[in-house]
Amino acid sequence: MELKRVIGKDNKQAMEEVVRLYGPEALVVSSNKVQDKFEMIVAIDLKADTLLLDVPDDALEDENPQPVRAKLRNMPAFNDVLHGSSSPQTTNRDSVRADEIVDLFKSEIQILKQEMQETRKASAWHMQMAQPKDLSLWQQGLVEHAIPNRLKTLLIDSLAGTQNPDQAEEQLHSVLKEGLTQASEDPCELEGLHAFLGPTGSGKTTLIGKLARMASDRWGAERVAVISFSDQKLGAWNQIQLMASQWGIECFRATSTEMLQTILSEANSFNCVLIDTGGVAISSTHKKIQEYAPEALLHLVVGSEISRSSVNRLLQDGMVWDSINVSKLDESTDSWVLLDALLQSPDLQMWLHSNGGSFADPAISLEIGEFVSNILQTIELPEADRISNESTPMEGRQTPNSVTTLDYLTDLRAHQSDRTGGSRSSIKESALNG
Numbered sequence: 001m002e003l004k005r006v007i008g009k010d011n012k013q014a015m016e017e018v019v020r021l022y023g024p025e026a027l028v029v030s031s032n033k034v035q036d037k038f039e040m041i042v043a044i045d046l047k048a049d050t051l052l053l054d055v056p057d058d059a060l061e062d063e064n065p066q067p068v069r070a071k072l073r074n075m076p077a078f079n080d081v082l083h084g085s086s087s088p089q090t091t092n093r094d095s096v097r098a099d100e101i102v103d104l105f106k107s108e109i110q111i112l113k114q115e116m117q118e119t120r121k122a123s124a125w126h127m128q129m130a131q132p133k134d135l136s137l138w139q140q141g142l143v144e145h146a147i148p149n150r151l152k153t154l155l156i157d158s159l160a161g162t163q164n165p166d167q168a169e170e171q172l173h174s175v176l177k178e179g180l181t182q183a184s185e186d187p188c189e190l191e192g193l194h195a196f197l198g199p200t201g202s203g204k205t206t207l208i209g210k211l212a213r214m215a216s217d218r219w220g221a222e223r224v225a226v227i228s229f230s231d232q233k234l235g236a237w238n239q240i241q242l243m244a245s246q247w248g249i250e251c252f253r254a255t256s257t258e259m260l261q262t263i264l265s266e267a268n269s270f271n272c273v274l275i276d277t278g279g280v281a282i283s284s285t286h287k288k289i290q291e292y293a294p295e296a297l298l299h300l301v302v303g304s305e306i307s308r309s310s311v312n313r314l315l316q317d318g319m320v321w322d323s324i325n326v327s328k329l330d331e332s333t334d335s336w337v338l339l340d341a342l343l344q345s346p347d348l349q350m351w352l353h354s355n356g357g358s359f360a361d362p363a364i365s366l367e368i369g370e371f372v373s374n375i376l377q378t379i380e381l382p383e384a385d386r387i388s389n390e391s392t393p394m395e396g397r398q399t400p401n402s403v404t405t406l407d408y409l410t411d412l413r414a415h416q417s418d419r420t421g422g423s424r425s426s427i428k429e430s431a432l433n434g
Contacts, residue, residue: 002043002044002045003029003041003042003043004021004022004026004041004042004043004044005039005040005041006018006021006039006040006041006042007034007037007038007039007040008037008038008040009036009037009038010038011031011038013038014031014038014039014040015028015040018040018042022042022044026042026043026044027042027043027044028040028041028042029041029042029043135156136159136162136163136165136168137165137168137381137382138159138162138165138168138169138172138379138381139156139159139168140381140382141379141380141381141382142155142156142159142379143156144380144382145336145378145379145380146336147336147340148308148336148337148340150340151336151339151340151343154175155172155175155176158171158172158175159171159172165381169376172376173369173372173373173376176339176343176372176375176376177368177369177372179342179343179346180342180343180346180350180368180371180372181346181347181348181349181350182349182350182351182365182366182367182368183323183349183350183351183365185351186365187211187214187351187352187362187363187364187365188214188217188218189218190211190214190215190218190272191215191219191271191272192272192273192295192297193264193273193275193293193295193296193297194211194272194273194274194275194296194297194299195229195274195275195277195289195293195296195297195298195299196208196274196275196276196277196299196300196301196325197277197282197285197286197289197298197299197300197301198279198282198300198301198302198314199279199282199302199303199306199310199314200233200278200279200280201279201303202279202301202302202303202306202327203301203303203327203328203354204276204277204279204301205236205239205240205243205276206327206354206359207301207325207327207352207354207363208226208243208274208276209243209247209359210354210359210361210362210363211274211363212224212226212243212244212247212249212272212274213247213359213360213362214362214363215271215272215274216247216248216249219271219272221247221248221249222248222249222250223269223270223271223272224247224249224250224270224271224272224273224274225249225250225251225252225267225270225272225273225274226240226243226244226249226250226251226252226273226274226275226276227251227252227253227254227260227263227264227267227273227274227275227276228240228251228252228253228254228276229254229260229275229276229277229278229285229289230254230255230256230277230278230281230285230288231276231277231278232255232278233278233279236276236278237253240253240276243359246359247359250270257288257291257292260288260292260293261292261293264292264293275289275293275296277289282314282319283319286298286319297322297323298319298320298321298322299321299322299323299324299325299351300314300315300319300321300323300324300325301325301326301327301354302314302324302325302326302327302338303326303327303328304326304327304328304329304331304332304333304334304335304338305328305331305332305334305335305337305338306335306337306338307337308337308341311337311338311341312341315341315342315344315345315348316341316344316345321348322349323348323349323350323351323352324342324348324349324350324351325350325351325352325353325354325366326338326350326352326353326354326366326371327353327354327355328354328355329353329355329371329374330355333374333375333377333378334375334378335371335375336375336378339372339375350366350368350371351365351366352364352365352366353365353366353371
């Protein structure tokens with residue numbers, strides 16, 4: 001699969017150009033306006049080279065194979081040509097990050113295909129959803145909201161026969177809360193060795209800064225240390241240094257597992273040690289910490305609106321976590337993708353949530369009931385029809401108190417007293433006098 005960029009003066013022209021160049025099967029990944037033009041990024045499948053289909057595998061091999069390391073060593077780096085120096089760590093990090101982005105894109109496509117297959121398999125259920133008049137308000141709201149199909153089916157089925165909105169909300173709250181586990185540790189009493197991992201921008205450093213301040217209040221600044229391990233992101237180490245100087249705690253930088261071992265061997269005098277990690281190669285970093293610091297507790301930090309491919313990779317890729325921590329809940333509480341993944345892993349414990357980017361704000365234990373309630377509030381319920389069909393008069397039928405056309409034209413309207421008392425002659429006489 002390969003990504004291509006197409007430019008047009010507007011959306012229509014750009015789409016026509018996509019169809020002309022790559023056919024109607026091209027997948028549009030993103031589209032946005034760039035200055036006065038319209039840009040589209042499309043994904044196309046690479047075509048096989050027909051000239052090489054019948055060629056044996058032995059003939060495709062290089063006559064004089066050269067190791068990959070040797071090839072890279074012989075190629076002059078851009079920094080060598082320009083400045084006479086190179087930065088292999090940055091180059092390697094960028095390469096790993098690029099590979100992860102490609103893998104995430106492929107995972108999203110694969111998950112999208114699986115969602116489409118699940119939708120086809122549940123055709124009978126979707127036929128029932130095509131009649132919203134038979135569904136309660138909460139069921140209709142769940143159908144319209146962007147929720148993973150598996151979780152959506154579970155919740156709608158759990159509301160079968162429940163029409164009262166308040167009872168339906170309590171039922172959903174109970175079902176979701178029952179599948180989640182909450183850690184009981186108080187962050188104010190933090191001690192020992194803890195490592196925090198997560199995607200880039202998930203808020204790991206911010207959470208560590210808050211915990212470091214809380215730990216320094218308990219143990220004293222001289223008994224708390226922060227280690228930056230294998231984080232080559234620009235400005236990451238400077239942020240750790242500024243945070244450490246603000247609280248008066250120690251900070252160390254480990255660019256390799258050997259340096260990490262050396263630092264940890266000399267960190268016995270600290271009551272609390274927090275390890276910050278990079279946002280790339282999370283699986284590799286997880287294995288290294290398990291191998292070289294087996295006593296460390298491993299905590300995952302994710303944003304509230306994490307993508308489906310990322311959460312599947314982090315929670316279902318064989319990595320064991322001692323806690324799950326959610327950040328950026330103040331920005332968005334629409335965490336249905338994260339909630340669905342957590343319900344599929346009931347052994348995971350939810351621990352902390354971190355709002356805002358200020359180190360002065362404390363890290364707070366994540367209360368599952370409040371977490372579920374905030375997510376349920378993202379469901380928009382349709383307005384209830386307060387007018388029943390029984391109270392609506394049918395067209396063409398005269399009600400006892402309505403004025404008929406004959407009464408209106410002749411101003412002759414019989415009263416109930418006329419029907420019960422008096423003779424036909426008196427009624428006729430009163431009508432003529434009137």
